[in-house]
Amino acid sequence: MVVLVSGSGTLLQALMDASADPAYGVQVVAVGADRHGVEGLRRAEQAGIPTFVHRVPDYRTREEWDHALTAAVTAYRPRLVVSAGFLKLVGPAFLAAFGGRYLNSHNALLPSFPGMHGPRDALAYGVKVTGATLFVVDEGVDTGAIVAQCTVPVLAEDTVDELTERIKAAERPQLVEYVGRMARDGFTVTGRKVTIP
Numbered sequence: 001m002v003v004l005v006s007g008s009g010t011l012l013q014a015l016m017d018a019s020a021d022p023a024y025g026v027q028v029v030a031v032g033a034d035r036h037g038v039e040g041l042r043r044a045e046q047a048g049i050p051t052f053v054h055r056v057p058d059y060r061t062r063e064e065w066d067h068a069l070t071a072a073v074t075a076y077r078p079r080l081v082v083s084a085g086f087l088k089l090v091g092p093a094f095l096a097a098f099g100g101r102y103l104n105s106h107n108a109l110l111p112s113f114p115g116m117h118g119p120r121d122a123l124a125y126g127v128k129v130t131g132a133t134l135f136v137v138d139e140g141v142d143t144g145a146i147v148a149q150c151t152v153p154v155l156a157e158d159t160v161d162e163l164t165e166r167i168k169a170a171e172r173p174q175l176v177e178y179v180g181r182m183a184r185d186g187f188t189v190t191g192r193k194v195t196i197p
């Protein structure tokens, strides 16, 4: 798989740690980012995994960026692509190449609180339970077919940072478990229903 990141890369680290065991069934062949200098890229480099960066502002149009990102990922011929804190919406070229096998882990219980601020929005709304959602990315914003969800409590005195970290602690094992199962056993997407045999 190719993993896309924009930040600290703790989800990526969990995937790299799991794939150190050949029985896991899938390895991280490259890590891509939309920005330089992030911890996720450093984690990959430390593990000897190739990296690439494609920044939107380096392209004339969003479409050109989408094609460049698609070409960079295609070069590694992955079976799966995983967004792990990748803060860019991909476009038609990327989805034409990887639609149906591009997964994203989002830090809220979709369809509630899509976008870039799941924990902040859940806290502001006053929900008592939130969590993480693994889904198959489509052309919408966090609208793809859901693979798995896990929940965490929202505590009375939570800050955004505390809630963010509690979600990530539940999100990492969910991501590792389901990416492994999907790689080993395969999966089908029929309408909004994702089935892993």
Ligand SMILES: Nc1nc2c(c(=O)[nH]1)N[C@@H](CN(C=O)c1ccc(C(=O)N[C@@H](CCC(=O)O)C(=O)O)cc1)CN2
Pocket (backbone or CB within 6 Å): 083, 086, 087, 088, 089, 090, 091, 104, 105, 106, 107, 114, 115, 116, 137, 138, 139, 140, 141, 142, 143, 144
């Ligand atoms: N076509 C899609 N691409 C991606 C999705 C998706 O559902 N459909 N999920 C993401 C990750 N994501 C949340 O999980 C997410 C990422 C980015 C945005 C967003 O609004 N980004 C803006 C601005 C980003 C920035 O400030 O750097 C943008 O892309 O212009 C919303 C949700 C992976 N890709």
Ligand SMILES: NCC(=O)N[C@@H]1O[C@H](COP(=O)([O-])[O-])[C@@H](O)[C@H]1O
Pocket (backbone or CB within 6 Å): 006, 007, 008, 009, 010, 011, 012, 040, 084, 085, 086, 087, 105, 106, 107, 108, 115, 116, 117, 118, 167, 168, 171
């Ligand atoms: N909507 C996209 C989004 O907010 N994604 C979130 O970014 C975090 C990445 O953490 P990490 O960099 O430590 O792996 C994760 O919680 C992921 O759900």
